[in-house]
Amino acid sequence: MRLKIAVLAGDGIGPEVTHQATNILRAVAELGGHEFTFVEGLIGGIAITETGSPLPTATLDAALECDAVLLGAVGDNKFNALPPDKRPEAGLLQIRQALGGFANLRPSIAYTALSESSPLRPEVTKDVDILFVRELLGGLYFGAPRWWDRESNEAINTMRYTRDEIVRVARVAFELASKRRQKVTSVDKANVLEVSQLWRATVTEVSKDYPSVTLEHQLVDSMAMHIMNIPRNFDVVLTENLFGDILSDEAGVITGSLGMLPSATIGGAVNLYEPVHGSAPDIAGTGKANPLGAILTAAMILRHSANLEQDARAVELAVNKVLDAGYRTADIARGQQPGQTPVSTEEMGKLVHQAL
Amino acid sequence: MRLKIAVLAGDGIGPEVTHQATNILRAVAELGGHEFTFVEGLIGGIAITETGSPLPTATLDAALECDAVLLGAVGDNKFNALPPDKRPEAGLLQIRQALGGFANLRPSIAYTALSESSPLRPEVTKDVDILFVRELLGGLYFGAPRWWDRESNEAINTMRYTRDEIVRVARVAFELASKRRQKVTSVDKANVLEVSQLWRATVTEVSKDYPSVTLEHQLVDSMAMHIMNIPRNFDVVLTENLFGDILSDEAGVITGSLGMLPSATIGGAVNLYEPVHGSAPDIAGTGKANPLGAILTAAMILRHSANLEQDARAVELAVNKVLDAGYRTADIARGQQPGQTPVSTEEMGKLVHQAL
Ligand SMILES: CC(C)[C@H](C(=O)O)[C@@H](O)C(=O)O
Ligand SMILES: CC(C)[C@H](C(=O)O)[C@@H](O)C(=O)O
DSSP states (O other): OEEEEEEEEESTTHHHHHHHHHHHHHHHHHHHTOEEEEEEOOOTHHHHHHHSSSSOHHHHHHHHTSSEEEEEEOOOGGGTTSOGGGSHHHHHHHHHHHHOOOEEEEEEEOOGGGGGGSSBOHHHHTTOEEEEEEEOSSGGGTOSSOEEETTTTEEEEEEEEEHHHHHHHHHHHHHHHHTTTSEEEEEEOTTTOHHHHHHHHHHHHHHTTOTTSEEEEEEHHHHHHHHHHOGGGOSEEEEOHHHHHHHHHHTHHHHTOGGGOOOEEESSSSEEEOOSSOOOGGGTTTTOOOOHHHHHHHHHHHHHTSOOHHHHHHHHHHHHHHHHTTEEOGGGOTTOOTTOEEOOHHHHHHHHHHHO | OEEEEEEEEESTTHHHHHHHHHHHHHHHHHHHTOEEEEEEOOOTHHHHHHHSSSSOHHHHHHHHTSSEEEEEEOOOGGGTTSOGGGSHHHHHHHHHHHHOOOEEEEEEEOOGGGGGGSSBOHHHHTTOEEEEEEEOSSGGGTOSSOEEETTTTEEEEEEEEEHHHHHHHHHHHHHHHHTTTSEEEEEEOTTTOHHHHHHHHHHHHHHTTOTTSEEEEEEHHHHHHHHHHOGGGOSEEEEOHHHHHHHHHHTHHHHTOGGGOOOEEESSSSEEEOOSSOOOGGGTTTTOOOOHHHHHHHHHHHHHTSOOHHHHHHHHHHHHHHHHTTEEOGGGOTTOOTTOEEOOHHHHHHHHHHHO
């Protein structure tokens, strides 16, 4: 198996966590006799500083020639005063759009070993295994017109969806649910928004092709509550772009830390893989960052771009083992108990490597 | 003290909970020698059924002649297939707009007696006292253009804000914070949305007039997580319309049930008071509805429309006493313990009355 991976480490803790993720991928390649090659590229704040653009053409060209893109994190407070299209985040949105992946998969899993890291009661998080399918190329993120007029002191953004954009992401959700617990929960605000009415009607239509999968609709406000009260009720959660951004971060509290959460964006020319966490500039370089989100993202590369399901599971199992053995980066040390060992980013990476 | 209150009970559990709230207001009037009069009006699904319109002119005219409007809940599954402007919810949005209140105050408080009803650990919710200030007349709820074109299979909604709309609601947040714990957390998505950039710049500008109040900005996705992880960190939380809808429902898990949450909308011609919960058609008429959200909403009428702070506190204290004594409607009986007594909507209302 050969795989060419573009590594866009980005800002803040991006480089340190992607470094641990590529180490794991190298280990998997060695163990399995695969050939994984890595191509580095600039994105985000570091790209602005070095080239003036948050997504240099060289980066995009390189990414488009790879089989998968692993992105660390983008965002740097230095650029807070700039308009959205000049910020590090613009590089992220541009590459998402250019690669064309529209279905962003975000698993939210409760690890038994981490039950003390969650603000939720252990009996609430027990056995939770949710998969968010977030539409990633539509809605307020990309809708036009969009402007902030500094003369009239007015600003607008546009939430826009077409039926086709909804159909294709809904199909991904139903396909995945049919291999899981046969349930899709679609999130919208259909009691207020026309876009949500189109969303609900379209998802309902798509559901007819999947008679074995149960479809339920939830309003985004109720869902923000239900997902904390009874997370076990949910299997696949299908959302538009911004609702998925909010709810999947919220669901991070089920696992206990954003630092644990991986994501994969599929459906386009090249799949894009990113841990859910941000660039966390405050802890960059301190060794406090949790590399497990990036490592679990590497496992998603194995699953969705290399078709190496066994190896993906092996990495996930290794992560579980290391957690069970009590090793903790700072973000997951909340309920620190006897038997736990605090470790750095690098130590955590090495432990997973050994457990493999 | 004289007060004329329009009571728009609405759909589902609306009538049964507002009935308990007006009973409490009557009791307060009697005890204090005040004269409260009540005028009833139709709104929502029941208004559609009886008059064809979710907000009949008669209702609006009556409301505009009152000192305060107490709204129960609107929403009925019967009308789910209708477009947003024909649904029960349209009546709610129309009356919000017509009354002109732009600042929707939603307290989210952890009651010690209810700590077992929350999915969050007691040490996380302990002493939490958050006040959401949600902008209620702008953003995606009212922005034009808005349509669902059934030919092109496309739909759009518009998120729109002007500087003035942001200034006025920000002032309310800072005023309230200056009487509380001196902190405002403003929520936006300024790394992606132009509207949020205007929001952030404007709130920052307004904050200069309140040097004793600390302002912090949070992205809506991070906030959805922080508010579960460290709710104690927040005092006043200022949001645009949809973000406030989502986050204030989410924060309902701090108290343990939406059924406990009151709201007041101020700044317009007539203040509008509504419990946060919906019409819950599934439990309407079963005596399961929790009237405390409506009763605490009545306390907000006393505070914000009658300037009867003492009486408002007395009602809140009575609610606390009844909870401390172990009385529970179904929604707050989660961690049911020895010493708890299940009660109906009506019994709960009577108990608060007695405790007064
Ligand atoms: C950094 C930001 C633009 C991004 C988003 O909002 O999509 C992030 O929050 C995410 O969820 O990946
Ligand atoms: C019923 C609905 C239109 C309403 C809203 O979204 O504002 C409700 O969710 C609320 O929060 O008061």
